Amino acid sequence: MSDPKFQEKLSLYREGRLNPDEAKEIEEEIKKVSAILDYVQEEEIQFTKDLSMEEPYISPLPPVDPKKIKRQINLRIVATTALTAVFVWMALIALYFLGSKIVTSLFAMDGPDAYVERSALTQIVELFQPDYHVRSSHNSSSTYARGTFGVGYERRIGHNAMDERELTIEYRFGKPKQLWETSYRMDYLTLDAFGDPSDMEGYAEESFAILERAPSGTTSKVFILFQNPLTPEEMKAQFLDPLYPDLQEGLVDSLATPLVVVDSKLVLAHANYYDYTDQYPFDPSFQEQNEKLPGLHQAFDAYDNQTHTDSMIGNLHLLKDREALLEVLFYKDFLKAVDLDAAIASLEKEGVRYFGAYFEADTKSILSLQSNPNVYSMMVEQIVLW
Amino acid sequence: MKEDVFEQLYRQYHPYVYRYLMGLTGQHHSAEDLTQETFVRAFSVLQNPRDPIKAWLLTVAHNLYVDHLKKWGRIDVRDNETFPEHHIPGVEADVLERDRKKRLFRRIQELPDSQKQALLLCSVNGLSHQEAATILGITISAVTNLIYRARKTLKDGRDFDE
Numbered sequence: 451m452s453d454p455k456f457q458e459k460l461s462l463y464r465e466g467r468l469n470p471d472e473a474k475e476i477e478e479e480i481k482k483v484s485a486i487l488d489y490v491q492e493e494e495i496q497f498t499k500d501l502s503m504e505e506p507y508i509s510p511l512p513p514v515d516p517k518k519i520k521r522q523i524n525l526r527i528v529a530t531t532a533l534t535a536v537f538v539w540m541a542l543i544a545l546y547f548l549g550s551k552i553v554t555s556l557f558a559m560d561g562p563d564a565y566v567e568r569s570a571l572t573q574i575v576e577l578f579q580p581d582y583h584v585r586s587s588h589n590s591s592s593t594y595a596r597g598t599f600g601v602g603y604e605r606r607i608g609h610n611a612m613d614e615r616e617l618t619i620e621y622r623f624g625k626p627k628q629l630w631e632t633s634y635r636m637d638y639l640t641l642d643a644f645g646d647p648s649d650m651e652g653y654a655e656e657s658f659a660i661l662e663r664a665p666s667g668t669t670s671k672v673f674i675l676f677q678n679p680l681t682p683e684e685m686k687a688q689f690l691d692p693l694y695p696d697l698q699e700g701l702v703d704s705l706a707t708p709l710v711v712v713d714s715k716l717v718l719a720h721a722n723y724y725d726y727t728d729q730y731p732f733d734p735s736f737q738e739q740n741e742k743l744p745g746l747h748q749a750f751d752a753y754d755n756q757t758h759t760d761s762m763i764g765n766l767h768l769l770k771d772r773e774a775l776l777e778v779l780f781y782k783d784f785l786k787a788v789d790l791d792a793a794i795a796s797l798e799k800e801g802v803r804y805f806g807a808y809f810e811a812d813t814k815s816i817l818s819l820q821s822n823p824n825v826y827s828m829m830v831e832q833i834v835l836w
Numbered sequence: 837m838k839e840d841v842f843e844q845l846y847r848q849y850h851p852y853v854y855r856y857l858m859g860l861t862g863q864h865h866s867a868e869d870l871t872q873e874t875f876v877r878a879f880s881v882l883q884n885p886r887d888p889i890k891a892w893l894l895t896v897a898h899n900l901y902v903d904h905l906k907k908w909g910r911i912d913v914r915d916n917e918t919f920p921e922h923h924i925p926g927v928e929a930d931v932l933e934r935d936r937k938k939r940l941f942r943r944i945q946e947l948p949d950s951q952k953q954a955l956l957l958c959s960v961n962g963l964s965h966q967e968a969a970t971i972l973g974i975t976i977s978a979v980t981n982l983i984y985r986a987r988k989t990l991k992d993g994r995d996f997d998e
Contacts, residue, residue: 510864513850516843519875523842526880 550593557623558595562730568599569727570772571619574779575601576721577765578638580707581671581808581831582615597621598630607810607834608669619778626778638780639717644675644806657828658820661813664833670813675827679803682708686753692818693811702751705811708804710762712793720804722750723764759802766794845889846875852890852961853897859956860901862945870900891967894957898971943993947986950974954982 456479462468463476559567572587582603591597600618604611618630629635661670680688690702697705708720724746729736749757769776769790776784809816813833819825853874858867874897944952950972957968958979965979972979 508851509854509858509868511868513847513854514868514872516846519846519872520842522872522876523879526876530880 547593550595554591554593554595556595558591558597559621559624562733563624564589564591564597564599565730566727567621570768571599571601571775573721573723573726573765573768574772574775575603575617575636576725577718577769578636578779579603580639580709580717580719581605581673582613583704585614595623599626607671607832608836610834610836612832612834617779619775626775629778636779640715641711641717643717653827653829654825657830658817660830661817661833664813665835666814668813668833668835669810670816670833671808671810671831672816673806673808673829673831674819674825675806676804677824677826679805680824681755681801681803682753682758683755685804685807688822688824689807689809689819690753692822693809693815706807706809708807710802711805712766713789716788718765719808720758720762720802721765722747723761723768724750726764726768728768755801759797762802763794763797766790766797842879849890849893850875853893855960856894856897856956857901859944859960860949860952861904862941866904870897870904874900888967890961891963891971894961894963894967895971898953898957939993940990943990947989951982951986951989954979955986958983959987 459468459472459476463473468476568587568589572584575582575584582605584601584603586602587600588602589597589599598618598620600616602614602616604615605613615636617636619626620628620630657672661672664670674689676685685708690706694702694705703722710718710720712718724743729739731740746757746761750761769785773785808831819828850871854867854871857870857874858864861867861870874893877900878893878896944955947955953972954968957963957971958965963971965976965983969976969979974982
């Protein structure tokens, strides 16, 4: 059949171009081939039939009860589903933490930034809470670039903690977002809170009378409103030196808190700006600044006019740079209500002046201020035994 | 009580799967175990098979057999298990028939794996060459070739016996 001559003749036969003898010859061949094909096909069918009916291919025993198989299938489905659920759960957890790690590494504050932010929050609390001092601060990080910064602050007189407060701020993606109030909201002071100075006349006499009646050896905390705003050097000469004649340098800071009016409205305590760290202190580039700090602290403790002015200007710049933090602490557009630029310009021109101060001292030594003409008014905050 | 769909499918397709696995393993117990596992595995997967059910089940069976081979190696065929001796006294024709089947089965067992698989899928289980090619992962012409060679080997062996 693969003979080329036969193939050629077959083609001619299909086209009807063979003579009758040749056509007959081809038809005979076709009959033979058909018979062979039939034979092969028959044999194939028989072989297949035989094979499929062979004994080994028919199970000698009836198949297992389908119900048993079905139970196995159900068990397998339950097991597979449970395993899949566990796997998906683990994969989701892994994904959650991996995502968190990526997001945190991209958007969260790194260690040095967090250090500076924590220092800024501490300084702001000191500025806005004149009769409190920061006791501790902390920060922690959480998943997905979240974290918290917290400050614990207290009003302490002598050895007695009169009040303790704590504020915590949640940060997301390196920005302050929400204030958590664990005690009560930190407030800011305005000049109005200190009343009309004309209404405070006579308060000094009453307050001194209270102190006179108080037992010796007690410690008092008083707020003194000055007759006229005083420069740091004037305040030191007229108030600090009489009150703390024997006190070592550096400790006055914790006993006297001078107050400044900013933009004729906002009252801030003057916390030492050089206690605040505006740069990670272990960064080599901070070395020069680090070397200057002891001298600046010394000058601040000595109530040097220029150092105090520079310190207050530094504090106002710190507030300007922390608008988002102040908005979370107080309210939106807080800084828009206060013209810090004007306040800074005024400080640069006239230097810092204090309109009053909190003092903590031996009760009887405060009586030595009775003859001080710059005591316009005085209020006794608290008297404690020790 | 009316049979559910699974039971119907199981009864309908059990013989095909068993035949294929019996042909491959040559042991009733292995074939039956693998058949059960084929059904469990096939119906544990919550999906609609793309192939006809028979081809799909035979695909699962084939993969199970391949795994079985990897795990346990080639199976040793024991004649006495394959052909349990049912004693039928006085029926000589049956004995001769059993002997013929035994020889054919042994010859099939001796075929190379690929020829055996192609032969069992197409000639015993009636799959098309196309379906067998899909299951075995080879071309249709390769299946045709394997079956041709398998049949030739079996035929030569039969002629030799005769």
